[in-house]
Amino acid sequence: MDAKQQIPNSKKILSNKSLLFFIIAIFLFATTLRTPITVVGPIISFIRDGLGISNGLAGFLTTIPLLAFAVVSPFAPRIARKFGMEWTLFYSVILLCVGIILRSIGLTSLLIVGTILIGVAIAFGNVLIPSFFKWKFPLHIGLLTGIYSVSMNISSGFAAGFSYPMATNSGWQVALGFSLVLGIVTLIFWLPILKQPKIALSPASAQAEKKQxxxxxxxxxxxxxxxxxxxxxxxxxxxxxxxxxxxxxxxxxxxxxxxxxxxxxxxxxxxxxxxxxxxxxxxxxxxxxxxxxxxxxxxxxxxxxxxxxxxxxxxxxxxxxxxxxxxxxxxxxxxxxxxxxxxxxxxxxxxxxxxxxxxxxxxxxxxxxxxxxxxxxxxxxxxxxxxxxxxxxxxxxxx
The missing domain is CATH 1.20.1250.20 (MFS general substrate transporter like domains)
Known part of the structure; x- marks a missing residue:
């Protein structure tokens, strides 16, 4: 299905309140894609001293998500074909929340496991959101991508700024766990999107499976x-x-x-x-x-x-x-x-x-x-x- 074929559906959606709700949901979703990562850097010394880990392992905490992105990204489209983009993105936020909780408990092993889960979860959003815009609103890809990018940058900037004082006043576990709030709110706003018609595998995308x-x-x-x-x-x-x-x-x-x-x-x-x-x-x-x-x-x-x-x-x-x-x-x-x-x-x-x-x-x-x-x-x-x-x-x- 090409963009011209998708335009009527886009106009129908744009004629009611669903576009505004969709924008809010995307804005919230985007905040979950960077804040769990950017909160780590400013409080890395708190984590290191609190768990008694080496500088090498502490520094590796910011590299783990990037490696997860590299490994998981090629598999995201295939999983989305099976479950649908809306549900795959919803499940990814649930996985993100689980990772945030595990990471914030205060055990070195769970810190690593939680960080891996966070990287895996974010990889799905990174890969699928641009194509999600292309399907849902082919006439407004640029606008939605702009909103999505800005919300990622703003939220990551504030997360980096607030994590240090939060760790100082409430502990590094609270600073790491604060992103959970954004994840839960995102899940709530994503629920109406799940009620919309599922994005199914199209003939064009079936051919795409054969592409290398x-x-x-x-x-x-x-x-x-x-x-x-x-x-x-x-x-x-x-x-x-x-x-x-x-x-x-x-x-x-x-x-x-x-x-x-x-x-x-x-x-x-x-x-x-x-x-x-x-x-x-x-x-x-x-x-x-x-x-x-x-x-x-x-x-x-x-x-x-x-x-x-x-x-x-x-x-x-x-x-x-x-x-x-x-x-x-x-x-x-x-x-x-x-x-x-x-x-x-x-x-x-x-x-x-x-x-x-x-x-x-x-x-x-x-x-x-x-x-x-x-x-x-x-x-x-x-x-x-x-x-x-x-x-x-x-x-x-x-x-």
Whole structure:
């Protein structure tokens, strides 16, 4: 079924209150996809000291979800075909809640198991939500993707900000467990969606089962774009504070710079999906975020630290624009919702594997060279690779 065939159903839905309710449900769902992860970083010392675990294991807590994304993503479309997208997403939130509860009990073994379950649950949302938009509202994919992206960024930013004071006042278990509230509220708002007609396997998606994405060059281009933008996001979030401290900023100011970068992404994550949907070719967006990446990284490489906030704004614009575009490519480069899910699963599997090794590789290069110069050149090199893959993926054709 193509977009034109789905338009009448979309208009019917848009004529009543279900669209508003759907937007609220999606907004809430999106908050569950990042907050369980971003609460960990600021309170990692509380977790380490509270459980008596090593720094290596504590740091691995932020890598486990990324590895889960890489492993689980290819299987999400197949499971959705069996249970339907609505029910699969509903079950994923239940699994997320179970993981949050286990992680917050206060035992090392349950902390690891809970973190794995959280990564598995979030992988389903990451993969299926873009294709869910393509099926439900083919005329409003850009708008819904923008709302979805913004809610993820806002909630993750606030979660990172509130987790430390919450851990200080109420304990790290409470800080880790707070995301459970969002999960429960999401389940409540998702119930009416389950009463709607089930998204069934269509003839087009049945053919998609026979496709092997790893044999399609366009799929690799989208996967490369996903991987390289994820590499840049997780590496900058992890290492930029250390880089700024080495250039003379105090720790508090260095941390604030990363916050500026993250919040600068928000307008781009809303605008870019809407713009990408309207453009025949998305290559102008690729030129825009590549320019922003290169300006931001060049300023940091030259150690013009007095303008650090400007470089962070450029990197925030670039990160938000590249992330927003990649989410849209899953829909724009495919013909059906389940094709989009297949592409999303493949691209995110590749992408999050690259993201998982990124911070480790970046730190290894720094230790090897005993300098931040080569790692910063690595940022620029990855930006160029992101340009090439995004440029190829933005060509007006479909898989």
């Amino acid at each position: 994405m790893w044999k399609v060059p366009l799929a690799w281009a989208v996967a490369g774009a996903m991987g390289f933008q994820s590499f840049l996001f997780y590496c900058t979030s992890t290492w930029l504070p250390e880089i700024f401290i080495s250039q003379g900023l105090d720790a508090a100011s260095a941390g604030w710079m990363v916050s500026v970068m993250q919040f600068s992404q928000i307008p781009m994550t809303f605008i870019i999906p809407i713009l990408a949907e309207k453009l025949v070719s998305q290559r102008p967006i690729v030129f825009f975020f590549t320019f922003c990446y290169l300006i931001g990284f060049a300023g940091i490489f030259m150690e013009w630290t007095s303008l650090a906030i400007l470089w962070m704004i450029f990197l925030g614009f670039a990160g938000g624009a590249s992330f927003g575009l990649v989410l849209m490519l899953f829909s724009l480069r495919t013909e059906s919702a389940y094709d989009a899910a297949e592409l999303s699963g493949f691209a995110q599997s590749v992408g999050y594997f690259v993201a998982a090794i990124g911070p480790v590789l970046f730190g290894y290069v720094h230790d090897l060279t005993e300098s931040w110069s080569i790692p910063l050149l690595l940022f620029i090199a990855i930006s160029i690779l992101l340009f090439l893959t995004s440029f190829m993926g933005s060509n007006n054709r479909t898989i």
